[in-house]
Structures are given as structure tokens and as C-alpha cells.
Amino acid sequence: MDKHHNQERIVAIHQMLFEMARGNFSNRIPLSSYDDELETLVVLINMVAEEMKESIFHAGYVNPHSTYRFITQTNLVLDHLFVVKSFNPTVLTILGYESFELIGQSIEAFITTDSFQKLNFVKEAFQDDLSNQTMIPLHFLTKEQLIISADCSITTLFNRDEIILSFVVSVPQNANVSLELNNTEEIEKHPNSRKSDAQLIQKVYDYILAHLEEPLPSLKELSKYFGTNEYKLKDGFRHFFKTSIYKFYTIERLKRAFLMIQQTTIPLKNIATMNGFTDYPNFSKSFKKQFEISPNEVARISKKDT
Structure with a gap:
């Protein structure tokens, strides 16, 4: 039975990846009652599709991957x-x-x-x-x-x-808001409004989203990795996304953890680890500060619902 169900999930994953390759990011793989590595992969693929779907509708060349x-x-x-x-x-x-x-x-x-x-x-x-x-x-x-x-x-x-x-x-939430920087007043107002600078900050932004489960490199390490200086990186990121790199990194980890708590039956400690929190009490404290409820207060799907 398990072998048959695993095969069904693998087929669903193949179909989902095929749809994503065609440019369709609206499909989702149904979650099951299983709590294994394959189910974790299903959750992550669904999350990637959600982020990709968001980017399709964005008008500007800096994509904020908004998840609210x-x-x-x-x-x-x-x-x-x-x-x-x-x-x-x-x-x-x-x-x-x-x-x-x-x-x-x-x-x-x-x-x-x-x-x-x-x-x-x-x-x-x-x-x-x-x-x-x-x-x-x-x-x-x-x-x-x-x-x-x-x-x-x-x-x-x-x-x-x-x-x-x-x-x-x-x-x-900000569907009617565009970060497109195509007017001369905005370009003259800030030195990081050039398209080349925006593309650099976009790479940093995407790098952070792709490595949320890992410790955030220092500003010096990030600057060296992307071939820029610390001031330009810090100032440019704040200019485009109205927040600091570290705060963005922390909030995105917490938002992803919230989504995983809501939509899976993965144990809370495992979710904390999967999102880069090695200490569960620290994760719980940060989570409650961000969402005003603790992780175990979030309504979760039951196995019978999956």
C-alpha cells in the first residue's frame, strides 16, 4: 500500500514539475497523511510554485516575492x-x-x-x-x-x-503596487536606483530566499560573494525592500515556518530546524513576537483532512 502511494506521489511530483516547466505555477500537489521525506519535498515544491506564481504577476524588475x-x-x-x-x-x-x-x-x-x-x-x-x-x-x-x-x-x-x-x-496584499523604477525622479533621488544595481540587489534577495535553512552570512561575506561593498549592499537592499537584510531573512524564515505549520503535519521542532532555527525555544519566541501566537497555537490540518 505504501509503495503504491509513494508511486502516486512521485507521479504527482513529475506532473507538477512538468507544469512548472510549461510556465504554469498555479497547480498544487495534494498533501497526504504521510510524514516522511517525500512529503517534505511535496511541501517545498508547492512553496516554490507559489513564489514563482507571485513573480509572474509582478511588473517591475525587482521582485519582492510577497507572501502576504x-x-x-x-x-x-x-x-x-x-x-x-x-x-x-x-x-x-x-x-x-x-x-x-x-x-x-x-x-x-x-x-x-x-x-x-x-x-x-x-x-x-x-x-x-x-x-x-x-x-x-x-x-x-x-x-x-x-x-x-x-x-x-x-x-x-x-x-x-x-x-x-x-x-x-x-x-x-500589494497586488496594485509596483516597484517598477521607470521615472527619472526616482532614479535621480537614490544612487541605487539604476537597473544594474537593482539586478544586484535582486540576486542577493533571491540568494537569501534560497538559503533560508542556513545561517545568514555576514554583511562582509555577502558583499564579497556578490562583488560589491558593504555600504552599497546594505543601503541598496533597504532602499528597494524597506527593511534590513537580517530582518528580511528572519521574517521570511518565520513566514515559511508558519505556512508549513498550517499546511503539514510535520513536527514543530522539525519545522524549526528546516527553517534554520537550531534552538526551538528561540524559534518559538521569535515566532510569537512576529505573529502574536506561539507555534503550537496555529491551527493545523489533521491527518484525516489530508
Whole structure:
């Protein structure tokens, strides 16, 4: 049984990596009740996909990889021919269209061909099913022709022809904020606003995110590694990201730990170690200072939910 389940997870990992290679970072590998190295790999791949998905929608050449999000319900109202009749504002944020580009258009223009075929199949099934409610995965197309995948609830209203298409998505808290530095006033205001400097700071930023489980090198070591001086590194990082390198490193470790506590059944001490905290009491103290609750107070998924 375990061998069969492991094989299923390996196949899911292969499929996930294939989707990521195609540029689709919206899929997620379902978590299981197993607490092993393979499950840890699943969690990490899901986290990488989340970070990559965030970077796709970012407009500037400095990507903050923001992980603070709103979880929001997205709804579209379609008529019996799948023409968009109404929607909530989140749809515009997620897909990148203006309202006039959606209203009166067939949903076929905003989802993949196979997704539209699924909708037609559901419509036919509804004719023989009085409950008229189901859940199916659909692939939406943004204005830039990027793919966003979501598990969608499809329902119909009593004595009405409209179809309600709903799904839950995570939206960056600063989705309407761009760090794009393309005006001359900003460039003149700070010496680190040049694109070459921004690219250097981006490399430092990405390096830290990729090594959260390791001790943070000293400012001198980082400067030497990236071929710059300590002042330029420290000042440039604060300019672009409004925080110090060490504070960013600490907060990102804690945010990743919070996500792992919420979405896995990995023991708390193991999560602390996986995020670079060798001393659990210190981890717990830092965690409570950041989130105002201790690690063991965070609501966790149960094994039966996975």
C-alpha cells in the first residue's frame, strides 16, 4: 500500500514539475497523511510554485516575492450560452481584463479549450441532475495568456438559467503596487536606483530566499560573494525592500515556518530546524513576537483532512 502511494506521489511530483516547466505555477500537489521525506519535498515544491506564481504577476524588475495574501472568493455569472453577465471585482485583478472586455463575451475566450469542453459536459449533466452543483478543475487565461488553474464550483440558480462559476484564489496584499523604477525622479533621488544595481540587489534577495535553512552570512561575506561593498549592499537592499537584510531573512524564515505549520503535519521542532532555527525555544519566541501566537497555537490540518 505504501509503495503504491509513494508511486502516486512521485507521479504527482513529475506532473507538477512538468507544469512548472510549461510556465504554469498555479497547480498544487495534494498533501497526504504521510510524514516522511517525500512529503517534505511535496511541501517545498508547492512553496516554490507559489513564489514563482507571485513573480509572474509582478511588473517591475525587482521582485519582492510577497507572501502576504488575501484569500478571496471569485465569482462569475454566465447565461445558458456561457456568456459573461456579471462578476465580482476580484475577477479583474486575477485575469487582468477591464470590465468591458468581459461583459457580453463567451467564457470560452477566457479559459482553455479543454476547460470549455468540461463546462459543456457539466451543462449536459445538469439536465439530468436535480442538484445542479459540481466541482471541476478549470484553466483560466489571463490577458497576457498566462494560465491560472483553479478548482471551480459550478452551480445553477433555482428557476433561473444563469450558471454561477466560483473559485477561491490568493491575491497579493500589494497586488496594485509596483516597484517598477521607470521615472527619472526616482532614479535621480537614490544612487541605487539604476537597473544594474537593482539586478544586484535582486540576486542577493533571491540568494537569501534560497538559503533560508542556513545561517545568514555576514554583511562582509555577502558583499564579497556578490562583488560589491558593504555600504552599497546594505543601503541598496533597504532602499528597494524597506527593511534590513537580517530582518528580511528572519521574517521570511518565520513566514515559511508558519505556512508549513498550517499546511503539514510535520513536527514543530522539525519545522524549526528546516527553517534554520537550531534552538526551538528561540524559534518559538521569535515566532510569537512576529505573529502574536506561539507555534503550537496555529491551527493545523489533521491527518484525516489530508
